[in-house]
Each structure stands twice: as structure tokens, then as C-alpha cells.
Amino acid sequence: MEIVVDRSKCEGLGMCEAMAHEFFEVQDDGSMVVLDEQPGDEHRQTVSAAVDACPVLALALKG
Template identity: 85%
Template sequence: MNIVVDRTKCEGLGMCEAMAHEFFEVQDDGEMVVLDENPGEEHRRELTAAVDACPVLALTLKG
């Protein structure tokens, strides 16, 4: 599985971090960093929740 971020949409609102803090981090400058771009399948549920929580639809999961 791969986490894909559309940087043209991401506003650094932090909903993804709130849902899955071990995979997403919003920096002090508002830039969102993916901490693990290729997580294991066992994390699909929490990552799907993070993707679904993004109000600007900047996140997708591939695979």
C-alpha cells in the first residue's frame, strides 16, 4: 500500500495526523510530512480513516 498526497490540495489542516499520527505529521510551517509512505496492510483501517477525514481530499491510498 502507498500513501499518495496531492500537494496542490493539501492545506496542512492536520486531520490526517489526528487520525493516524504515526504516519502523518504537520510541521510548524504547515507542511504535512508522510512519515511512512509504504505502510503495511495491517494499517489500512486507520489510514482509510485518515484519508476519509481529509477535508480537501488531498490523500489517497494505492494498492
């Protein structure tokens, strides 16, 4: 599984970080950093919930 970010949509709202802080981090400037772009399948439920929580649909999962 791979986390894909559409940077043109991301507004740094932090819903992903709130749902899965071990995979997403919003920086002071509002940019979002993916801490682990290819998490193991054991994290699928957590990462999927964080992706689904993005209000601007900037996140997706591949694989």
C-alpha cells in the same frame, strides 16, 4: 498500499495527523509529511480513515 499526497490541495489542516499520527505529521510551516509512505496492510483501516478524514481530498491510497 501506498499513501499518495496531492501537495497542490493539502492545506495542512491536520485531520490526517489527528487520525493517524504515526503516519502523518504537520510541520510548523503547515506542510504535511508522510512518515511512512508504504504502511503494511495491518494499518489499512487506520490509514484509510485518516485519508477519508481529509477535508480537501489531498490524500489517496494506492494498492
